[in-house]
Amino acid sequence: MIFGIGRREEGKNCDTVDVEAQVMYTLIAFDEGDTTIDRLQQTNIYTTAYAWARNSRSIIYITNSTGVDDKLFRKRAEAIRNILLERYELPASKIRVVASEKDIQPVGDYIELIVND
Numbered sequence: 001m002i003f004g005i006g007r008r009e010e011g012k013n014c015d016t017v018d019v020e021a022q023v024m025y026t027l028i029a030f031d032e033g034d035t036t037i038d039r040l041q042q043t044n045i046y047t048t049a050y051a052w053a054r055n056s057r058s059i060i061y062i063t064n065s066t067g068v069d070d071k072l073f074r075k076r077a078e079a080i081r082n083i084l085l086e087r088y089e090l091p092a093s094k095i096r097v098v099a100s101e102k103d104i105q106p107v108g109d110y111i112e113l114i115v116n117d
Contacts, residue, residue: 065116
């Protein structure tokens with residue numbers, strides 16, 4: 001896990017408010033052009049569900065790695081999302097599919113699942 005910690009000093013004017021946030025990155029690899037999640041990658045999805053269960057305030061972002069076709073990415077993201085919803089019973093409101101890491105706008109802790117070829 002990667003931790004980002006910030007503090008706002010009392011009595012000082014600031015343009016930004018620093019927050020303490022916890023971030024976890026997980027890579028989900030697929031065979032080229034495929035949407036099937038193999039057994040090894042199932043472990044990464046389990047790890048994500050477990051991490052979320054330990055901090056249910058977190059949001060899970062499923063993001064596209066560079067070079068993955070958007071249509072293929074969306075199918076892969078849906079497969080991952082369905083496992084999180086159906087097998088691990090995570091709430092749909094805590095799972096977001098975004099085209100790029102740049103589209104993540106966290107308000108606190110989050111988990112990023114990166115879809116990769």
